[in-house]
Amino acid sequence: MRILITGVAGFIGSHLARYLINKGHHAIGIDNFITGNIENINDLFKTSEFEFIKLDVTNYIHVPGKIDAVLHFASPASPIDYLKYPIPTLKVGALGTHKALGLAKEKKSVFMLASTSEVYGDPLINPQHEKYWGNVNPVGPRGVYDEAKRFAEAMTMAYHRYHKMPVRIARIFNTYGPNMRLEDGRAVPNFMVQALKNKPITVYGKGKQTRSLCYVSDLIEGIYKLLMSDINEPVNLGNPHEIAILELAEIIKKITKSKSKIIFRPLPQDDPQVRRPDITLAKTKLKWQPEVSLEQGLKKTIDYF
Ligand code: UDP
Numbered sequence: 001m002r003i004l005i006t007g008v009a010g011f012i013g014s015h016l017a018r019y020l021i022n023k024g025h026h027a028i029g030i031d032n033f034i035t036g037n038i039e040n041i042n043d044l045f046k047t048s049e050f051e052f053i054k055l056d057v058t059n060y061i062h063v064p065g066k067i068d069a070v071l072h073f074a075s076p077a078s079p080i081d082y083l084k085y086p087i088p089t090l091k092v093g094a095l096g097t098h099k100a101l102g103l104a105k106e107k108k109s110v111f112m113l114a115s116t117s118e119v120y121g122d123p124l125i126n127p128q129h130e131k132y133w134g135n136v137n138p139v140g141p142r143g144v145y146d147e148a149k150r151f152a153e154a155m156t157m158a159y160h161r162y163h164k165m166p167v168r169i170a171r172i173f174n175t176y177g178p179n180m181r182l183e184d185g186r187a188v189p190n191f192m193v194q195a196l197k198n199k200p201i202t203v204y205g206k207g208k209q210t211r212s213l214c215y216v217s218d219l220i221e222g223i224y225k226l227l228m229s230d231i232n233e234p235v236n237l238g239n240p241h242e243i244a245i246l247e248l249a250e251i252i253k254k255i256t257k258s259k260s261k262i263i264f265r266p267l268p269q270d271d272p273q274v275r276r277p278d279i280t281l282a283k284t285k286l287k288w289q290p291e292v293s294l295e296q297g298l299k300k301t302i303d304y305f
Contacts (some may be wrong), residue, residue: 001025001026001068001206002022002025002026002028002065002066002067003020003025003027003028003067003068003069003070003071003208003253004027004028004029004030004063004067004069004070004071004103004109004254005017005020005027005028005029005030005071005073006030006031006057006070006072006073006074006096007031007036007037007057007072007073007074007075007096007114007297008027008029008030008031008036008041008052008073008235009029009033009036009037009040009041010031010035010036010040010073010077010179011040011077011175011177011179011180011181011184011216012027012114012172012175012216012219012220012223013031013036013040013073013074014037014040014041014044014179015034015177015179015216015217015220016071016073016220016223017029017041017044017050018043018044019220019224020224021044021047021049021050021066023224026047026049026050027044027049027050028050028051028052028053028063028067029041029044029050029051029052029053029072029112029156030052030053030054030057030061031052031054031055031074031131032054032055032057032074033054033084034088034234035076035077035181035184036084036173037083037179039182039217040179043214056232057072057074057092057096057099057100058088058091058092058096058099058162059099059120060099060296061099061100061102061103063103063107066105066107067103067104067107067227068107068108068110069104069109069110069111069112069227070100070101070103070104070107070109070111070112071109071112071114071227072096072097072100072111072112072113072114072152073087073114074092075089075093075096075114075145075148075149075263076088076089076092076145077116078184078185078186079141079142079145079185079186079268080184081159081184081185082141082142082144082145083141086144086211087109087143087144089100089144090144090147090148090292091148091232092148093145093147093148093149093151093152094111094148094151094152094155095164096155097151097152097155098149098155099136099270101155101156101159101165104159104165105159105163110165110166110167110168110227111156111159111165111166111167112167112168112169112170112223112226113152113153113156113168113169113170113225113274114166114172115149115152115153115169115170115171115172115234116146116149116171116172116173117143117171117172117173117174117236117275117277118136118142118145118146118149119135119136119146119149119150119153119171119234120132120134120135120136120264120272120275121134121135121136121142121146121270121272121273122135122136122137122271122272122273123135123269123274126210126242126269126274126275126276127150127240127242127276127277127278128275128276128277128278129236129278129280129281130171130233130234130235130236130278130281131249134150136150137159137263137270140269140270140271141268141269141270142270147272153169153192153228153234156169156287157169157232160232164187164271166230166232167232168226168227168229168231168232168235169232169233169234169235170222170223170226170234170235170237171234171235171236171237171238171277172219172237172238173212173236173237173238173275173276173277174187174211174212174213174214174215174238174275175213175214175216175238176188176189176213176214176215176216176298176301177215177216177217177297177300177301177304178216178300178301178303178304179216179304181305187211187245188213188248188250188252188301190202190305191248191249191252191253192252192256192298192301192302192305193305194260195252195253195258195260196256196258196302197260198258198259198260198305199260199261200260200261200262200263201249201252201258201260201261201262202263202265203245203246203249203262203264203265204245204264204265204266204267204268204271205245205264205266205267205271206246206247206264206267207244207245207247207249207262207264208244208245208273209244209245209267209272209273210242210243210244210245210273210274210275210276211242211243211245211248211275212238212239212240212241212242212243212275212277213239213241213243213248213294213297214237214238214239214277214290214298215239215290215294215296215297215301217292218230218239218290218291218292219237219238219290221288222237222282222286222288222290223237225282225286225287225288226282226286229285229286231281231285231286235281235282235286236277236278236279236281236282236283237277237279237282237288238276238279238290239277239290239294240276240277240278240279240290241290241293241294242274242275242276243274243294246262249262250262251294251295252298253299255295255299255302256297258304
């Protein structure tokens with residue numbers, strides 16, 4: 001297949017492109033490097049199965065030739081990034097999704113949206129299943145990301161219903177691994193860098209809020225299975241193993257053999273108190289579930305950091 005990936009220089013986009021090429025597909029990558037990193041895709045330029053176009057996907061996208069799938073993975077995705085780039089975050093989720101859908105329609109290709117567990121906001125149920133509508137503050141600082149992705153899902157379903165286009169919506173829960181930016185600001189990169197430098201590990205709030213962390217290779221398998229499926233509705237992809245953030249800080253401190261102290265900092269506004277995917281749908285329909293344990297995944301990630 002000839003597959004286009006927006007956000008190819010990002011954390012997940014770069015792993016996805018490499019995976020698809022290794023599976024024998026041809027990848028066309030797009031990025032504007034707002035938060036993407038050229039180093040994530042440097043090795044791919046050596047293969048003729050990779051093409052790159054530097055482009056902002058909120059503008060008109062023209063790509064010659066056939067395209068079998070359009071995977072829309074472009075977006076700032078870390079809370080500090082979408083606070084820094086609130087308007088580009090809204091634009092890539094809204095205008096960028098519209099442009100990517102338009103391209104998929106023109107090329108008669110399948111469209112996949114990288115959505116997020118943030119569509120559930122600060123959830124009132126735990127774990128979160130796909131039928132839950134979420135608890136989102138539209139005007140809070142995270143609203144720029146959450147609402148852009150909710151709009152993107154609505155737009156994707158509208159193209160599916162009105163234009164009868166095949167679509168896939170991956171609701172991606174917290175994922176970690178190599179190719180995250182060191183200064184990305186999310187919990188795993190922050191804690192890893194702080195622990196490895198023996199600097200204080202910054203836990204926000206009391207660290208009782210929970211997250212469920214998926215190693216990137218597991219996520220990529222799930223994305224591929226979803227792409228190859230015929231499920232047009234949202235599917236949760238994540239690891240259901242839920243832990244408190246303070247516990248995550250302690251595990252990272254232990255496995256890096258760090259001398260860091262754990263210190264507490266104010267909890268950011270609207271920080272979700274709990275998060276855990278219900279992956280029954282992915283398990284039953286995609287025959288997918290994560291295989292890499294948190295310890296194994298974190299150990300694989302240390303070298304990179
Ligand atoms: N967090 C933290 N210290 C940090 C970075 C993040 O305690 O240095 C917390 C953050 O408040 C949140 C959790 O870790 O409760 C996960 O944050 P992250 O930015 O990784 O992603 P989120 O799941 O909030 O999108």
